[in-house]
Amino acid sequence: MDILDNLNPEQREGVETTEGPVLLIAGAGSGKTRVLTHRIAHLIGTQKAKPWQILAITFTNKAAKEMKERVSDLVYGSEDMWISTFHAACVRILRREAKHLGYDNNFNIYDTSDKLKVIKDCAKELDIDTKKITPRSIASAISNAKNQLLSAKDYQGSNLYEKQIEKIYKMYDRRVKANNAMDFDDLIFETVRLFRLNPDILERYQQQFKYIMVDEYQDTNHSQYLLVNFLAKGHKNICVVGDDDQSIYLFRGADVANILDFEKDYPDAKVIKLERNYRSTQCILSVANEVIKHNEGRKGKNLWTENCAGEKPVFFHGTDHIDEIQFIADEITKEQAKGRKLSDFTILIRANALTRSIEDILLKRDIPYQIFAGTEFFNRKEIKDVMAYLSIISNPADDLSLTRIINVPRRGIGNKTVERLAAVADEKNKTLFEVLKEDADGIVSRGKDKIKQLVMLIENLQEMSQYLNVTDLLDETVNRSGYRNMLQSDKTDEAKIRLENIEELFTVTKEFDNTHGGNLDEFLQQNSLASDTDESEREDSVKIMTLHSAKGLEFPVVFIAGFEERLFPHIRSMEDPKELQEERRLCYVGITRAKEKLYITAAQSRALYGRVERNKVSRFLEEVPKNLIEDKSIKKYSMDNLYSQSGPQRANVNSFKMPQKQNIDMAYKVGMLVEHKKFGQGIITEIKSLGEDQKITINFEKVGSKALMASFAPLTVVEG
DNA sequence: GCAATAACATTTTTT
DNA sequence: ATGTTATTGC
Numbered sequence: 001m002d003i004l005d006n007l008n009p010e011q012r013e014g015v016e017t018t019e020g021p022v023l024l025i026a027g028a029g030s031g032k033t034r035v036l037t038h039r040i041a042h043l044i045g046t047q048k049a050k051p052w053q054i055l056a057i058t059f060t061n062k063a064a065k066e067m068k069e070r071v072s073d074l075v076y077g078s079e080d081m082w083i084s085t086f087h088a089a090c091v092r093i094l095r096r097e098a099k100h101l102g103y104d105n106n107f108n109i110y111d112t113s114d115k116l117k118v119i120k121d122c123a124k125e126l127d128i129d130t131k132k133i134t135p136r137s138i139a140s141a142i143s144n145a146k147n148q149l150l151s152a153k154d155y156q157g158s159n160l161y162e163k164q165i166e167k168i169y170k171m172y173d174r175r176v177k178a179n180n181a182m183d184f185d186d187l188i189f190e191t192v193r194l195f196r197l198n199p200d201i202l203e204r205y206q207q208q209f210k211y212i213m214v215d216e217y218q219d220t221n222h223s224q225y226l227l228v229n230f231l232a233k234g235h236k237n238i239c240v241v242g243d244d245d246q247s248i249y250l251f252r253g254a255d256v257a258n259i260l261d262f263e264k265d266y267p268d269a270k271v272i273k274l275e276r277n278y279r280s281t282q283c284i285l286s287v288a289n290e291v292i293k294h295n296e297g298r299k300g301k302n303l304w305t306e307n308c309a310g311e312k313p314v315f316f317h318g319t320d321h322i323d324e325i326q327f328i329a330d331e332i333t334k335e336q337a338k339g340r341k342l343s344d345f346t347i348l349i350r351a352n353a354l355t356r357s358i359e360d361i362l363l364k365r366d367i368p369y370q371i372f373a374g375t376e377f378f379n380r381k382e383i384k385d386v387m388a389y390l391s392i393i394s395n396p397a398d399d400l401s402l403t404r405i406i407n408v409p410r411r412g413i414g415n416k417t418v419e420r421l422a423a424v425a426d427e428k429n430k431t432l433f434e435v436l437k438e439d440a441d442g443i444v445s446r447g448k449d450k451i452k453q454l455v456m457l458i459e460n461l462q463e464m465s466q467y468l469n470v471t472d473l474l475d476e477t478v479n480r481s482g483y484r485n486m487l488q489s490d491k492t493d494e495a496k497i498r499l500e501n502i503e504e505l506f507t508v509t510k511e512f513d514n515t516h517g518g519n520l521d522e523f524l525q526q527n528s529l530a531s532d533t534d535e536s537e538r539e540d541s542v543k544i545m546t547l548h549s550a551k552g553l554e555f556p557v558v559f560i561a562g563f564e565e566r567l568f569p570h571i572r573s574m575e576d577p578k579e580l581q582e583e584r585r586l587c588y589v590g591i592t593r594a595k596e597k598l599y600i601t602a603a604q605s606r607a608l609y610g611r612v613e614r615n616k617v618s619r620f621l622e623e624v625p626k627n628l629i630e631d632k633s634i635k636k637y638s639m640d641n642l643y644s645q646s647g648p649q650r651a652n653v654n655s656f657k658m659p660q661k662q663n664i665d666m667a668y669k670v671g672m673l674v675e676h677k678k679f680g681q682g683i684i685t686e687i688k689s690l691g692e693d694q695k696i697t698i699n700f701e702k703v704g705s706k707a708l709m710a711s712f713a714p715l716t717v718v719e720g
Numbered sequence: 721g722c723a724a725t726a727a728c729a730t731t732t733t734t735t
Numbered sequence: 736a737t738g739t740t741a742t743t744g745c
Contacts (some may be wrong), residue, residue: 060735087735112734131729184735251733351732356736414721446721529735548733570732586733609731610736 003041003074007034014239014272015039018048018211021232021266022239023259027303028288028592029279029554032241036213037067039239040081041074043211051077053210055231057086059219061529063552064088067215082209086224088529090187095525097194097201106521108181108391108398109528113379115139115183118400122171128164141165142172146185147221147253149192178431180397188223195230206234216552217242217262221253229265238266244299245292248548248586250578260299277303277592279554281310283628284598288591290624295581313591313598317617317633321562321606325361327632328559328601332367332542335557335597342368346543346555348590350568353608354561355544368541372549382487382498383505387527389477390470392433393461394520399425399432409486411450420444433458457481469518471509478502547590558594560587563602564615587620600629674698674717 004012014024014035026032040056043049058064064084072078082089091109098105110118119135119142142165145155152173157166176183182190195202212232214220217240220228232238242259250256263269277285285305292298314331318324332345347358355371362369385408388401395401403422407413420443425435433455435443440451457480465473478484484502487495512523543555562568568587573579591598600621605614621629672684682698 085735134730136730187735249734252735353731353736410722412721416721546733572732582733607736 003038003045007038008276010272010274010276011035011038014274015042017239017270017272018043019237021236021262021269023262023266023269023271024239024241024274025271025299025301026241026243026274027277027301028243028246028589029277030274030303031276031278032215032274033063033067033070033552035274036215036241037070037074039213040071040083040211044075044077049210051080052082053208054213055082055089055209055211056084056213057089057215057228058083059085059216060549060552061085061088063215085529086220086227087184087187090191090227091525091529093191093205094182094187094194097198100198100201101190101194102177103182103190104180104395104397106180106395108179108395108401109187109525110176110181110183110400111379111528112139112184113384114181114400118172118175119168122168122175126164126167126171128168133161133164138165138168142169143185144253145169146189147223149189149223149226151189151193175399178397179399180395181400185223188227192223192227192230195227202230203234205231210235210237212238214238214240215242216246218244218247218256218259219249219254220258221255222258225255225258236266243301245295245301245585246551246589248551248582248589250582273301275302275304277305278307279595280305280592281307281596283310283312284591284594287313287598287624287628288588290628291584291591291620292588294623295584311597312628312630313594313600315563315621315629315631315633316599316601317631318601318603319605321357321603322361324561324601324603324606325358328358328561328599329361329365329367331559331599333365340557341539342542343539344556345559346545346550346553346557346593347559347561348545348547348550348593349561350547350570350586351562352546354567357606358544358561362542368538370538370541370543372543372545380498380501382483382501386474386478386483386502386505387524389461389481389483390474390520391524392458393465393473393477394524396433396458396462397431402432402436405481406454409482411447411454411482413447413450413454417444417447465520469509469513470520470523471506471513471518473520474506474509547586550593551589554593554595556595557597557599558590559599559601560590561601562606563600563618563621564606565618566613566615567608568618568620584620587618672717 004015007015008031011031011034014022015038018039024032024035026035036056040054043054044051056067058067061084068078068081068083071081071083082092084092094101094103094107095105098107116135116139119138120130123130123133123135123138141162145151152170155166155169157163176186195205209231212228212235214228219242228238228240240259240262244256244259247254247256247259263271280288282305285303289303316324316327318327328347332342335345336342349355349358359369359371385405388404391398391401392405399422403418406418421435421440422432424430424439424443425432428435428439430438436451437455440455441448444451461473461477461480464476468476484499487499487502508527509523512518512526516522516526547560560568566574569580569583573583602615602617602621605612607613670684673681674684675681684696684698
């Protein structure tokens with residue numbers, strides 16, 4: 001079969017226009033990955049490029065992996081191509097060229113929590129109150145600076161707040177560099193710096209990458225933009241793919257202007273629009289289009305499909321979050337009975353905080369699920385501890401890792417001692433490990449021997465790392481350090497789980513040893529960039545993930561849960577119109593993930609952050625004409641309840657379908673004992689006819705006398 | 721130096 | 736609700 005078969009005319013154009021700059025505007029589900037993979041295959045097939053001359057940048061590890069797989073289905077040589085994320089590509093370059101920047105080539109990569117830890121330390125030392133300026137905000141300020149390629153040296157704070165940031169940024173940067181480490185932003189920043197400082201190196205890469213492709217171009221930030229443009233200057237064969245309606249990473253410095261201005265950057269760019277959607281039914285697409293219509297400043301697209309109309313998306317408004325999730329569970333069970341697999345279902349949420357309540361219900365219902373969230377596994381304490389051991393073995397300059405494990409398991413080297421040692425390290429401009437080795441005798445009185453033992457342990461392990469694979473080294477590490485012992489002698493359930501997690505880590509190292517040859521540095525590198533969505537999917541379970549991590553994916557049945565104001569749009573995004581538009585794009589992304597069925601659910605009240613919240617239904621639902629959505633909510637609450645908490649907006653949403661009259665045929669009698677959902681039990685004291693309806697007065701035990709409309713009150717007869 | 725306890729703040733999204 | 740930090744008493 002020819003590579004150009006089975007492509008529509010626009011896709012084909014995207015594949016065949018290999019020379020010069022190309023801007024591919026690709027709507028959701030329009031087959032852009034198909035274009036990219038076929039384009040790569042075409043380049044190889046027509047011998048326009050050798051595999052290693054191809055650089056294809058994706059946004060997530062998962063996307064990179066998928067692209068590699070799909071390319072290797074089409075042509076040979078995919079393993080020699082540079083198909084990876086920005087960060088992974090940069091790491092690959094930096095490992096090779098680190099010495100030009102003053103790093104050792106086995107530098108560590110600090111993740112978010114490492115970064116926060118260093119920032120906290122710096123703030124403490126600089127006497128900056130982290131209650132006024134949170135480490136988080138400092139971290140994001142530093143991130144922003146780096147994304148704008150503003151170095152610590154060049155950073156000039158103009159007001160008091162920025163001056164504080166400046167101080168911390170400078171100290172932070174010194175520390176991280178001294179530890180022979182880089183944070184995520186450094187990976188891009190330092191690569192750009194490398195190219196600026198060494199034109200010869202840049203030229204080498206410019207020559208190498210004959211064809212460059214960037215996926216999700218709308219989510220690139222300034223430093224990434226610059227990096228791509230540096231590299232593309234050689235052959236100018238750059239193809240960027242994106243969709244301005246799916247830009248959802250503004251918060252981490254993405255600049256939509258990058259895609260909007262591509263034609264300015266490359267006046268001879270060929271622009272190709274992919275507007276035909278192959279993924280979703282017409283019913284789903286219509287809803288998506290209606291929502292995104294409300295955004296301004298779009299490049300404008302007309303997404304269409306020849307797919308069948310399909311079923312109307314369903315809305316369900318639960319009384320509380322339990323009700324909401326139970327509806328989801330019910331639907332899953334029903335659909336399952338019709339022959340769907342559990343893996344066909346995905347529950348999308350705005351924030352990870354919602355996973356808990358979903359888990360609770362699915363667990364009770366015995367519905368297997370899989371959560372794709374955060375950097376969970378590698379963020380667990382025991383995993384971080386053990387990884388810190390491996391890290392200090394690989395990179396003795398990594399003070400952060402050493403501090404982490406210096407007293408884990410407890411070996412009598414307490415806070416005070418560590419502080420003293422760290423101060424000396426600072427003073428003598430040595431690494432902590434060097435101080436431990438060379439100066440500890442003079443500083444520490446009681447823990448001397450313990451420190452010697454620790455140094456010996458680390459040095460021994462370092463030597464072993466020369467000839468052991470990662471699995472065996474890990475085994476030696478947990479045994480000799482006493483870490484395994486510590487957990488084994490602890491009989492709590494918690495310790496048991498920790499041990500299990502460490503066993504799980506062994507599975508990871510074994511897998512790595514088998515496929516990658518067992519080099520420690522490489523292992524650490526790989527896992528410092530590994531995260532969330534990299535977990536392999538299980539066939540037999542429902543997926544739960546955030547809307548962000550669902551980007552680029554598709555599922556037969558999608559539930560978007562927690563469709564409420566303050567949750568979605570998120571409360572922190574409601575003020576700023578820009579952020580609100582981003583929320584709307586996020587919603588668009590969510591809706592367009594669904595191939596066959598879409599459910600949107602919300603709850604009238606939910607327990608969140610230790611509080612009970614009552615939120616209106618999301619404005620995004622109101623932006624969709626009622627006739628496009630089927631409201632399956634069962635209205636159990638009285639009209640009083642519906643309207644009193646919600647105001648006019650909510651009333652509007654609920655009028656999708658008026659509540660069914662439930663109790664009109666019920667024969668109430670004075671003296672009956674009835675139970676009300678909310679007010680508890682009470683005795684009917686009076687009944688009045690009002691047209692078709694009845695007005696019943698009930699004397700409740702707890703709340704006293706109330707007059708309710710029979711048709712809407714959630715009443716059950718207890719006695720009488 | 722360490723563990724237990726109390727007080728406290730913090731809630732988004734990801735490489 | 737949860738996780739982190741500060742304090743306290745041993």
